Amino acid sequence: RAGEIAEELGVEAYVVGGFVRDLLLARPNLDMDIVIEGDGIAFANRLVQEYGGRVKEHDKFRTAVAILPDGRRIDVATARLEYYEYPAALPTVQLSSIKMDLFRRDFTINALAVRLNPKSFGKLVDFFDAQRDLKDRNIRVLHSLSFVEDPTRIIRAIRFEQRFGFRIGGQTERLIKNAVQMQFFQRLTGSRIFNEFKLLCEEKNASRCIVRLEEFKLLGQLHPGLELNAKKIGLLEKIDEVLDWYRLLFLPEPEPDPWMIYLLGLCSEMNDAEVADLTDRLNFSKRDQREFLSLRESVSTAFNRIGGWISRSGPLSELCLAIETLPAEGLLYLMARSTREEVRKGISLYLTRLRDEGIAITGQDLRRLGLTPGPAYGEILRIVRAARIDGQAEAREEQLALARR
Numbered sequence: 001r002a003g004e005i006a007e008e009l010g011v012e013a014y015v016v017g018g019f020v021r022d023l024l025l026a027r028p029n030l031d032m033d034i035v036i037e038g039d040g041i042a043f044a045n046r047l048v049q050e051y052g053g054r055v056k057e058h059d060k061f062r063t064a065v066a067i068l069p070d071g072r073r074i075d076v077a078t079a080r081l082e083y084y085e086y087p088a089a090l091p092t093v094q095l096s097s098i099k100m101d102l103f104r105r106d107f108t109i110n111a112l113a114v115r116l117n118p119k120s121f122g123k124l125v126d127f128f129d130a131q132r133d134l135k136d137r138n139i140r141v142l143h144s145l146s147f148v149e150d151p152t153r154i155i156r157a158i159r160f161e162q163r164f165g166f167r168i169g170g171q172t173e174r175l176i177k178n179a180v181q182m183q184f185f186q187r188l189t190g191s192r193i194f195n196e197f198k199l200l201c202e203e204k205n206a207s208r209c210i211v212r213l214e215e216f217k218l219l220g221q222l223h224p225g226l227e228l229n230a231k232k233i234g235l236l237e238k239i240d241e242v243l244d245w246y247r248l249l250f251l252p253e254p255e256p257d258p259w260m261i262y263l264l265g266l267c268s269e270m271n272d273a274e275v276a277d278l279t280d281r282l283n284f285s286k287r288d289q290r291e292f293l294s295l296r297e298s299v300s301t302a303f304n305r306i307g308g309w310i311s312r313s314g315p316l317s318e319l320c321l322a323i324e325t326l327p328a329e330g331l332l333y334l335m336a337r338s339t340r341e342e343v344r345k346g347i348s349l350y351l352t353r354l355r356d357e358g359i360a361i362t363g364q365d366l367r368r369l370g371l372t373p374g375p376a377y378g379e380i381l382r383i384v385r386a387a388r389i390d391g392q393a394e395a396r397e398e399q400l401a402l403a404r405r
């Protein structure tokens, strides 16, 4: 129907980018990007007139997002006939608007389009031999100044390479090495690097992406303390595993932020001053920086308490007490970091069950037992809860009896 709407408006419509790439790779993708040769904003408005929903316009870029009633988002951009100015002093080139739009993209595999207008519906538009790259499993830039134009593409190249099991092509790899050597990466703002790092951590095999960052010497450029060694790589791989496991639990609460867990791992051999330097470089706000440093601190305190718990062979409730103030990111990091089976089991039990399991008695019950309200209440309830975790006071009656004692 999008194609018919375009036809009625007298414009050409294309679906472009990741959606087309994933279509050809037979991978699911719900984010649709449409490029209109004509007025993209008018097209987005017509789309929601038909389907319902609403449009968010960005006049400056002539782009819009159509948000359909089912929550699906369709990004609509406007392609105009333009002259492409190379960043260096090279001749300008005039291109047709869709070709121009595609030429500005990062890699050939992301520069495919499919026509939507009825007369040519479904026709693939491939100006840059992207189909061959998809077949050869190759990540290739569209021109040799691509990484000069936008060095974040280096991180994107690694992300797509690892996600699809592709390989960054020879020439593209040389261009990356060149850009790294020329320190183009240094010119990027911290927020842009951090955003790309966050996206990279969302990948299933983020540890391999991080190893690739190191192979291109990017970690060291960001901060010398980030450089990898066998121990850190092992830890990052464990984080992959723990996150995989956690995602499969489909817990109702929001997913933890993977970047926090990987960053804890990457900074595991740095001191606080070095971590503060790094987070400054990544443009963390003072508040986010404090929060990350405090997460590191509580994880390390919990780690030490867990050490004591292991050597005493303490009850499960003691482990729970050591970890109960940690957010999910901290708990998952400790699971990855610990080499002891009983710790991993204990934390997993806590995450999946014990964390949400309350006790059957409340402050009201304590009042009925004749206890004066005060700080003792918290202590009593904590003792009852510990006993419950250790399987010693399952029933309400047993819990009441324990509180009375």
Ligand code: ATP
Pocket: 016, 017, 018, 019, 031, 033, 104, 105, 106, 107, 110, 111, 150, 152, 153, 156
């Ligand atoms: P993902 O599956 O990770 O969302 P995607 O390809 O859809 O992958 P987006 O970041 O949503 O990635 O970008 C959409 C499209 O915009 C890409 O397919 C690419 O064509 C283009 N693009 C995104 N970032 C850049 C960039 N830094 N430089 C050039 N083109 C880009």
